[in-house]
Amino acid sequence: MPGQKYVVVGAGPVGSLAALYAAKRGHDVEIYELRGDLRDPSTTPLNFTKSINLALSERGINAMRHADQQDLLDHVVSATIPMRGRMIHGKRPSGELYEEPQDYDIHGRTIFAVDRAGLNTRLLDILGAMPNVKFFFNYKLTGADFKQRKAWFEVRDPNSSSSRPEEIEISFDFMMGADGAHSSVRYHLMKFTRMNYQQEYVDTLWCEFQIKPREGDELHDEKSKFRISPNHLHIWPGKQFMFIAIPSEDGSFTCTLFLSGAEYANLEADSSKLPTFFDKHFPGVTSLIEPSELISSFEENPHLPLISIKCRPYHYSSSVVILGDAAHAMVPFYGQGMNAGLEDVRILFSILDKHAAAENNNPDNPDNPGPDDVEYQRGMALAEYSALRVADAHAINDLALQNYVEMRASVLSPTYRLRKFLEEFMSAHLPSLGWQTKYSRVSFGNERYSEVVAKSDRQGKVLLRGFILMLCGPVIAGALRLYLAQRRGFGGVSLLSSIRSLIRR
Numbered sequence: 001m002p003g004q005k006y007v008v009v010g011a012g013p014v015g016s017l018a019a020l021y022a023a024k025r026g027h028d029v030e031i032y033e034l035r036g037d038l039r040d041p042s043t044t045p046l047n048f049t050k051s052i053n054l055a056l057s058e059r060g061i062n063a064m065r066h067a068d069q070q071d072l073l074d075h076v077v078s079a080t081i082p083m084r085g086r087m088i089h090g091k092r093p094s095g096e097l098y099e100e101p102q103d104y105d106i107h108g109r110t111i112f113a114v115d116r117a118g119l120n121t122r123l124l125d126i127l128g129a130m131p132n133v134k135f136f137f138n139y140k141l142t143g144a145d146f147k148q149r150k151a152w153f154e155v156r157d158p159n160s161s162s163s164r165p166e167e168i169e170i171s172f173d174f175m176m177g178a179d180g181a182h183s184s185v186r187y188h189l190m191k192f193t194r195m196n197y198q199q200e201y202v203d204t205l206w207c208e209f210q211i212k213p214r215e216g217d218e219l220h221d222e223k224s225k226f227r228i229s230p231n232h233l234h235i236w237p238g239k240q241f242m243f244i245a246i247p248s249e250d251g252s253f254t255c256t257l258f259l260s261g262a263e264y265a266n267l268e269a270d271s272s273k274l275p276t277f278f279d280k281h282f283p284g285v286t287s288l289i290e291p292s293e294l295i296s297s298f299e300e301n302p303h304l305p306l307i308s309i310k311c312r313p314y315h316y317s318s319s320v321v322i323l324g325d326a327a328h329a330m331v332p333f334y335g336q337g338m339n340a341g342l343e344d345v346r347i348l349f350s351i352l353d354k355h356a357a358a359e360n361n362n363p364d365n366p367d368n369p370g371p372d373d374v375e376y377q378r379g380m381a382l383a384e385y386s387a388l389r390v391a392d393a394h395a396i397n398d399l400a401l402q403n404y405v406e407m408r409a410s411v412l413s414p415t416y417r418l419r420k421f422l423e424e425f426m427s428a429h430l431p432s433l434g435w436q437t438k439y440s441r442v443s444f445g446n447e448r449y450s451e452v453v454a455k456s457d458r459q460g461k462v463l464l465r466g467f468i469l470m471l472c473g474p475v476i477a478g479a480l481r482l483y484l485a486q487r488r489g490f491g492g493v494s495l496l497s498s499i500r501s502l503i504r505r
Contacts, residue, residue, distance in 0.1 A: 003027035003132070004173035004374065007151065009141055009185050011038055013116065014324035014341035015178030016123035020067050021349045022176075023130050030170070031127070032139040032153060034179070039121045053246035053254040054119070055233070055335030056080060056112040057443040063342035066350075075122040080112035081247045087232035088412070091283040101232060105437075106424040109444045110231075111335060113247050141179070142167065144188040146319045149173065174378065175320045178341070181307050183326035192316045202306045202331055202401070204241075205264050206256050209297045211288045213251025225251030227288055235407055236282035242408040243282045255289070257298075258408070264303050271295050306331045308401060310394050313386035318379035321348065321386075328393035333403040336396050336442065343446075348385050355381040395449040399442065423459065435459065 003026040008019045011033035023029045036043040056076065064072050085103035092098055104111065127133045136153070143152040149172050154165040177185025189195065213225040226247060228234060234245040234253070241263065245253040259267075267274055275291035286294065309329040315321040324341030355377040426435040438456040441447060 005030070005171070007032065007170065007172040007175045009033075009175065009177050010179035010183075010324075010326070011035075011120075011124065011135070011137075012178060012180070012324075013120050013123060013338055014345060015176070016120065016127060017063065017067060017342055018176045018178055018323060018345045018348075019127055019133060020069065020072075020123065021345055023127065023133050024068065025349075025353075027132070029127075029130075029133045030136060030172075031133065032136045032141065034140050035137065036158065037124075037135070037137045038117070039124055053248065054114050054116045054338050055083070055246070056114040056119075057335065057339050059336070059443075059446055060339035060342040061112075062446055063339075063346040066346050069126055071126055072122060075119070076112070076114070079118050079122075079249065080114045081230055081249065082110040083113055083233050083247070084108065084110045084231050085233070086407075087229055087234045089234060089236045089282070089284055090412075097284045099229075101229075102420075105440050105444060106428045109440070111233075111443055113233075115248060116338075140165075141184040141188070144175070144185070144320075146175075146189065146192045146316045149175075149319050151175065172319075173374075174318070177320065177322040177326045178324045179326055181309055181325045181329035183322060185320065186311070186322050186326050189316055189320055189322060192320075193313060195311055195313065197311045198309070200308045202308060202404075203260050204258050204306050204331075204404070205261055205303045206258050206306060207264075207298060207303050208301050209255040209257065209289060209294065211245055211253035211255060226253075227251075228253070236285060237408050237412055238281040239408060239412075241281070243278075243285060244407075258306075258404075267298065268303075271298055274298055308397055310397055312390045313383075314389065315382035315386050318375040318382060321382050323348065327389075328397055330397045330400040331404060332400070333407055334396065334400040334442065336400060340393065340396050340449075344389065347389060348381075351381045351385050351388070352378065355384075392449040395453045396442070399438075399449070399453065 006019075006022040006027045006029050008015045008022070008029060008031045011019075011031050015031065015033075019029045019031050061073075061076060064076060084105075085101055088100040088102060090098055090100070124135075128135070138156040138158065139153040140156060141151060142154050144150070150169060151172065152167055152169050154167050156165050175185065177183055177189070179185055186195075190197070211227055214227060215225075219225055223230060228245070230247040230251075236243040241257075241259045243255065243257050245255040247253055267277060272295065274294050275286050278285045278294060289297075307329055308331055309325070309327075311327065314323075314327045323344040325337065327344070328340065330337050330340070356374075358377060420437060423435060423437045426433060427437070427440070436445075436455075438452060441452040441455065442449065445452075
């Protein structure tokens with residue numbers, strides 16, 4: 001049967017990868033994007049900022065690997081910076097500044113800093129060279145009928161003199177919604193399925209800053225353009241808030257201030273206090289970013305909210321599915337938002353392929369399924385995808401929220417460091433036990449997020465029992481020695497009888 005018409009709403013990394021998977025399978029793909037061409041530097045991002053630099057890990061790379069597109073993998077290798085761990089910044093009681101590295105993995109594995117725009121451009125360029133892919137930029141989804149498989153878009157031509165946008169109607173066989181946390185596809189999907197939906201705004205805002213690269217006489221080699229280590233995610237933990245810096249290819253660092261709404265309001269009232277606030281809570285930053293630049297970035301860049309979204313199911317019948325942030329927007333503290341979205345694509349198409357290879361109900365032509373067979377198989381696949389993926393998406397959403405506490409405070413805790421040391425020690429020296437840190441399982445493997453949580457919880461219980469045994473061991477040993485001594489002293493009578501004898505005395 002010839003390829004069907006797949007419509008992708010959203011041309012970000014997740015939507016672009018979904019379009020690539022579909023086009024590789026011979027389908028006719030149309031990509032609709034609310035914004036202008038994302039390859040055009042003049043296109044304004046939806047959040048009016050460059051966005052938080054992205055951390056690419058094994059899950060995202062594996063999803064791109066399965067797209068079977070060498071150009072894409074070459075870009076990932078050449079245009080990313082390996083980060084082997086966190087670099088914790090602080091000040092000692094003596095006033096001395098310090099940097100303390102904390103590697104992510106005992107085996108030396110890394111995550112990668114990647115420029116979102118560069119990755120997106122590479123994906124769109126690959127799609128643009130494919131004859132069965134069409135782009136529609138400045139198209140806003142305004143309606144959808146997932147029973148009739150029709151959708152309506154407003155065409156927003158920036159060069160048009162008309163104040164009223166044109167509306168068009170399209171038909172499709174299958175729609176994939178990858179249009180972000182405030183998804184229009186999800187909004188219309190809710191009219192066709194009984195969706196459970198949960199949205200939470202975290203009491204934290206974020207604002208972007210930049211550490212500029214070294215220039216001129218300061219440059220000795222490629223690495224010298226970076227003012228701090230390019231192979232770490234830099235964290236200034238403030239216990240209730242934090243400041244982070246992620247490297248960029250040009251030697252700069254994209255920095256983000258995560259702070260409560262009340263603290264932002266205090267600083268907004270008098271932004272001249274900002275350098276003093278940084279010197280108190282994020283020591284050393286004002287030597288990397290001029291105080292005047294801190295203030296101007298704080299005043300000019302938006303102060304944006306963080307949202308966490310959970311919903312279920314992710315599909316309706318055989319006609320639509322939502323992916324990435326549209327299905328499970330999460331806070332950025334585990335670096336898994338984009339990775340989870342790219343993994344959505346890999347898992348979705350692996351299930352679609354499995355069902356497409358199943359037997360069809362056309363006895364006259366078993367090797368060429370008809371439209372009814374295709375719809376039935378895809379409907380079964382989407383139901384399986386929702387059932388499988390919801391638990392994992394909810395798990396990583398929760399982990400991302402929990403990791404904010406770890407990044408802003410726990411990295412300074414002796415208890416956190418002890419557990420990390422013990423788990424890494426067992427991973428390195430007792431590999432047959434399959435022991436790994438939670439972070440390693442999430443960032444350097446492809447096992448299900450929900451299974452990662454279950455295994456980590458089991459490991460935590462084992463460590464807790466071992467710790468209790470270690471603490472109670474001397475007490476138990478002492479009691480046993482006392483019992484044996486008393487038993488010998490009282491002629492072999494029981495410990496209880498010995499105690500009674502002592503009491504009667």
